[in-house]
Amino acid sequence: MTNNNINSEPIEILLVEDNPGDAELTVEAFKEAKVNNNIYIVEDGKEAIAFLNKEGKYNLSVTPDIILLDLNLPKMGGLEVLSIIKEDDNLKHIPVVVLTTSSSDQDILKSYKLHANCYITKPVKLDNFIEAIQKLDSFWLSFVKLPVGIKI
Amino acid sequence: MNKNTEDIKNTERTNIEVVQREALTLAESIISTVREPLIVLDANLKIQNVNKSFYDTFKVHEKETIGTLIYDLGNKQWDIPKLRELLDEVLTKKQDFMNYEMEHDFQQIGQKSMLLNAKRIFRKDIGTETILLAIEDITERKNVEVIQQEALTFAESIISTVREPLIVLDANLKIQNVNKSFYDTFNVNEKETIGTLIYDLGNKQWDIPKLRELLDEVLTKKQDFMNYEMEHNFQQIGQKSMLLNAKRIFRKDIGTETILLAIEDITERKKAEEEIKQYSFELERSNTELEYFAYVASHDLQEPLRMVAGYTQLLEKKYKDQLDDNAKKYINFAVDGAVRMQALINDLLDYSRVGAKKKEITKINCISVINRILTNMKDVITTSNAQVKFNKFPEIYGDEVQIERLFQNLISNSIKFHSDKSPIIEIEAKGKDNNSCLFSFKDNGIGFEKEFSEKIFQIFQRLHTKQKYTGTGIGLAVCKKIVEIHGGQIWVDSAIGEGSTFYFTLPMTHRIHIGYKTTK
Numbered sequence: 001m002t003n004n005n006i007n008s009e010p011i012e013i014l015l016v017e018d019n020p021g022d023a024e025l026t027v028e029a030f031k032e033a034k035v036n037n038n039i040y041i042v043e044d045g046k047e048a049i050a051f052l053n054k055e056g057k058y059n060l061s062v063t064p065d066i067i068l069l070d071l072n073l074p075k076m077g078g079l080e081v082l083s084i085i086k087e088d089d090n091l092k093h094i095p096v097v098v099l100t101t102s103s104s105d106q107d108i109l110k111s112y113k114l115h116a117n118c119y120i121t122k123p124v125k126l127d128n129f130i131e132a133i134q135k136l137d138s139f140w141l142s143f144v145k146l147p148v149g150i151k152i
Numbered sequence: 153m154n155k156n157t158e159d160i161k162n163t164e165r166t167n168i169e170v171v172q173r174e175a176l177t178l179a180e181s182i183i184s185t186v187r188e189p190l191i192v193l194d195a196n197l198k199i200q201n202v203n204k205s206f207y208d209t210f211k212v213h214e215k216e217t218i219g220t221l222i223y224d225l226g227n228k229q230w231d232i233p234k235l236r237e238l239l240d241e242v243l244t245k246k247q248d249f250m251n252y253e254m255e256h257d258f259q260q261i262g263q264k265s266m267l268l269n270a271k272r273i274f275r276k277d278i279g280t281e282t283i284l285l286a287i288e289d290i291t292e293r294k295n296v297e298v299i300q301q302e303a304l305t306f307a308e309s310i311i312s313t314v315r316e317p318l319i320v321l322d323a324n325l326k327i328q329n330v331n332k333s334f335y336d337t338f339n340v341n342e343k344e345t346i347g348t349l350i351y352d353l354g355n356k357q358w359d360i361p362k363l364r365e366l367l368d369e370v371l372t373k374k375q376d377f378m379n380y381e382m383e384h385n386f387q388q389i390g391q392k393s394m395l396l397n398a399k400r401i402f403r404k405d406i407g408t409e410t411i412l413l414a415i416e417d418i419t420e421r422k423k424a425e426e427e428i429k430q431y432s433f434e435l436e437r438s439n440t441e442l443e444y445f446a447y448v449a450s451h452d453l454q455e456p457l458r459m460v461a462g463y464t465q466l467l468e469k470k471y472k473d474q475l476d477d478n479a480k481k482y483i484n485f486a487v488d489g490a491v492r493m494q495a496l497i498n499d500l501l502d503y504s505r506v507g508a509k510k511k512e513i514t515k516i517n518c519i520s521v522i523n524r525i526l527t528n529m530k531d532v533i534t535t536s537n538a539q540v541k542f543n544k545f546p547e548i549y550g551d552e553v554q555i556e557r558l559f560q561n562l563i564s565n566s567i568k569f570h571s572d573k574s575p576i577i578e579i580e581a582k583g584k585d586n587n588s589c590l591f592s593f594k595d596n597g598i599g600f601e602k603e604f605s606e607k608i609f610q611i612f613q614r615l616h617t618k619q620k621y622t623g624t625g626i627g628l629a630v631c632k633k634i635v636e637i638h639g640g641q642i643w644v645d646s647a648i649g650e651g652s653t654f655y656f657t658l659p660m661t662h663r664i665h666i667g668y669k670t671t672k
Contacts, residue, residue: 102451126465
């Protein structure tokens, strides 16, 4: 496994999650993963789009390397956010990991139809959750080659 | 007298004789060719002559007929009081008769209705009176009349007894007849109805544009109508939906066309249809709500659970050094509770989804279903050293996804509750009758007490602690639901230490209705 991100530039992660408890668990899990990362947390779909488009208070935000997206979000649902990202030429290259409580077949199918890069149901057990985040980290952020130099 | 005069006289006589003979021949040939039986009687009522038709009709022959007193003919069959009456009148009162009706039951030819014409003829040539008796066999005609009358009575009784209102109109659309149902349904009486133009009936309540349209078509295009739908708000009886059949009937007996109009009041039926539509709409809506509820439950109910479990575990992880064994035990209970709660929620959802959607009914090959299950369960089967034995199966019909789940639940159940022996599961099935098939899944597992035979099919019912056997107790409840929505039954035979045999029936015909169907 190539682990070329250690000691190099940090990985920029956008976490779209309305539940602060869940957000913190995710942050904790990433800490365990020992990856040099920056996690930005936004609480709803509209904020997520504003962040990605560097609108308003997000005018100084970075373009994330990966987006972790919950589906049940206030104002604008996760699926809508996903479709906006995947239809936007400037954003669609960013891998989107749907990380959600729902294990509904419909949600899974809809997410993939909207070009989600992967779909993960959050496990109840903390160990399993940490393991999932670590696998996510090792696959998407270490193993897979992500596009570089397209940051706007 | 000279020879010439003699010759002329001879010639005249010859001519007269010729004419006479010709007249006689003509008369005889008339007698013989007319289709009606004819009898010529002398003054003593002895039969002088009859025609062929008489022999044919009354099944007598010449030998017994000619010269016989009419009353003696054919074993005195003709000794009929009414005939005696007639002939007496003819002889004594010197009267002729026309259309004298007589009925008689003849030995050989049965009951006959006859119309008799009797005419006295004085024959100068033989110097005596003869009676010409023409007999018309009107038995058939009488029968036809009776049948006609019966048919008419029958038709009238149909009209009067059918529950649907009926109207008979003449060619000018005046009402000739209606039945009781019409009076009852439309609250009109006979006086204002019969002879009235239909459009004028009941304060012109029947002057309905769609009815005019229909009757115009019937009259002009000579077309009959079936199931012509019409709605109208009647003054007395309110809004009605009607289905009209119109039929033109040409009545030969009165030489004119009549129109039979049958009116079916479908107001109630329409209302019922509306209600069914409404009901199925409600059902669809409640189904959608159920789906939404299931979605919300799977997401929103689990999120707090994850918080509880996640943070107690995080607590343990981060403050490991400051917690004693009791604290760690409590945390374990909390986490275990959350994990089980999640399993229960998922299983409950699962259970509620069985049969919630419209299913595809197909012909199912059980062997390929079981082989697929064995492939899915390969690891468990290898680990437990289980054997699944089966031979032949009848074809069954059902929702294949559900049937597979039913079989898999039963097989995995048998493996899970195995005894100290390696699990052996024997699956058999045979046609019970033409419509259903009886399956049995027999195992050599631990079995259970008979008193739990029904309880084990209840949702979340467990016979063992979760420490001994994992699971929420949903498997058999799902089995029961699957069997029942296929119209079958499931039961079990078991004893401690002797294994269990699960029995259930499944349909062998595609004409099944899978329960909980919605129109969605």
